Amino acid sequence: MTTQPTLSPAEADVCCPSLTVSPLSIEDAHDFARILKAVADPTRLRLVSLIAAHEQQEACVCDLTEPVGLGQPTVSHHLKILVDAGVLHREKRGVWSYYSLEAATLNRLSEFLSPG
């Protein structure tokens, strides 16, 4: 379901800044702050975890409204923020959009924050 490949550890070393290895550039700091802001919300964290735990690791809005106790417009708004930040992938099939994790983005965040 993901369009970006997961980075191997060797690729991550070459391409990806780490919070604790050297001073971050202003550009990298803004880039990671943008992705972190998208996930720094309790409802959005729960939506990501619900999608990850759902059958085939994908879900539509219709699967998510009841578990988080919110209406479809609110859930769709949160999902859009996660898609825009590259944390979720959206695929339209028939009348529904199906959401799945962008594992490469979560991996990049996890590697970035790891104190090594």
Place this chain on the structure above:
Amino acid sequence: MTTQPTLSPAEADVCCPSLTVSPLSIEDAHDFARILKAVADPTRLRLVSLIAAHEQQEACVCDLTEPVGLGQPTVSHHLKILVDAGVLHREKRGVWSYYSLEAATLNRLSEFLSPG
């Protein structure tokens, strides 16, 4: 400089929720969103990376104002948010407070976000 020990992988398995393993509880979602909000800011990310790259992995406000181009009150405000979230440790020695990383908190965040 850290007061909390770094969690071993075995301890992390037992104690720490993961975003992609099972649906998050409301309590865990709020807990992690609080820590993520503290780091989801470009200036605070740069401060953490500057402290990590500084001699002995600790720094005082006086070391940090020039690299981020902000005044001491603003930098102190950002550092307080990071200390309150458990991302930095503060130790007062003489007239200055010295800030260092709480590796256990960064490790917990990194493990939490890892897609496995």
